[in-house]
Amino acid sequence: MTDDAARVFVPGHVTGLFSVHRDDDPARTGSRGVGLTLTDGVTVEVAPADESVVFVDDDPVAVESATRVLDAMDVSLEVRARTDVPLGAGFGVSGAIALGTAYAANAVVDAGCSANDLVRLAHVAEVEAGSGLGDVVAQARGGAPIRLEPGAPPHGRLDGIPDTSRVEYVTFGELSTVDVITGGTDRLSEAGEAGLEAVRERPTLDAFMTASRQFARDADLLTDDVASVVDEVASAGGTAAMAMLGRTVFALGTGLSDAGYDPGVCRIHDAGVTIR
């Protein structure tokens, strides 16, 4: 059935560790790694329009991943995204807008895509826009996704940590994803592969947080502000790590509150992308 408008929620996604895998085929390009999807995320609504335009929290914003999704589906739509989490701070907002746009557009124009088709469209758009490598497939799954093999369906392969938790976060702003992703990634990927192995051996949230802290150090991505907050949470008896790639610290339970911060509070999201 075709609807006049559609509303879709996509969870935020913080990656704790990852490795980069490039391929000539963008559907096979992606990252391996581990992260948490969050009940704080992005709500996307679309409506018919003569010319495509994307609004984020009422401001027109050039979100290339979303525009590429609309172009690939050959549709013109007004996209309105509302986000609980900041852009550019490691929460996968561009991936969420791309995936939400694909799902909402499919409902409005009756494009006849399956779930895997829509995830692939959004993943390819993200990769080609250079704005992300693993958020879309994680946001399609929900929970605490382990990205075993890179890429979109049917290439990528996922597992998950079978647990849930309250999650807190504080953010100090952007870290240039482009600089990190387009620079040399050998050292980063080596650290990411080691971290993934550690989580696969012991797929628990505690093991994930430990491996993520180690990854941030080994990959040399820890900024001073993030490093000191992670240490403060540890001193207060909690467990925190850095959201890749942003100047953002996330903690399980009440880790940041206990260390005296006034964090954003949410939970691990049970579901992936959800039609509202």
Add this chain to the structure above:
Amino acid sequence: MTDDAARVFVPGHVTGLFSVHRDDDPARTGSRGVGLTLTDGVTVEVAPADESVVFVDDDPVAVESATRVLDAMDVSLEVRARTDVPLGAGFGVSGAIALGTAYAANAVVDAGCSANDLVRLAHVAEVEAGSGLGDVVAQARGGAPIRLEPGAPPHGRLDGIPDTSRVEYVTFGELSTVDVITGGTDRLSEAGEAGLEAVRERPTLDAFMTASRQFARDADLLTDDVASVVDEVASAGGTAAMAMLGRTVFALGTGLSDAGYDPGVCRIHDAGVTIR
């Protein structure tokens, strides 16, 4: 972290069409097909016990799929399941209890399993108990799962219909799963493959309902009571189908209410198995 007790929700699952695929390896045995996961389902709690015992709605019940999960994990636990939907009527209750037991046991005994490990354990237990072929993998995913390839991770492969709906159902009791599954399944599987192809070509809820009605007729599974309700819903302008394998009719939207029934009412479940 290890907990003293754990509570897990597993959605109900109605299959509209399926084909049977057997293999020497139970992890590769399963069904292909299409169904809906439901917000009405089964809540499973486990607690340490000297000897394993399974209660369903406070009555001790021999649920072989769950006992096999506990045996495979080498643990003794008291399992308490509460179900919103009846046993043996095509809602995947035995699969739900098996999957919920696996997730809850992993939390309580700190078994160190990943999500895929737990889905595989529960799927194998279901197949070996002879109580189901495709419910567990569908219940692990949530939404409206399309089972592209049979079996548990890493063998099985899933897609989904990217839509949601209110779902109504009425049930007239049991249909022997064992009789159907162990009898000749060539005709059934041929009809199931044709239905799967139709849904893959047009992955919408409407196409799924149409293909499911066709499957029930072609596979010669339609009982008289179910057939007449499906017809009444159609006469009232709605769309209904038979839940495989049970004497249960499910409809989208208000299909059964509009036809004068007093149905169970729920929705398609956004998430798969969920830790509460």
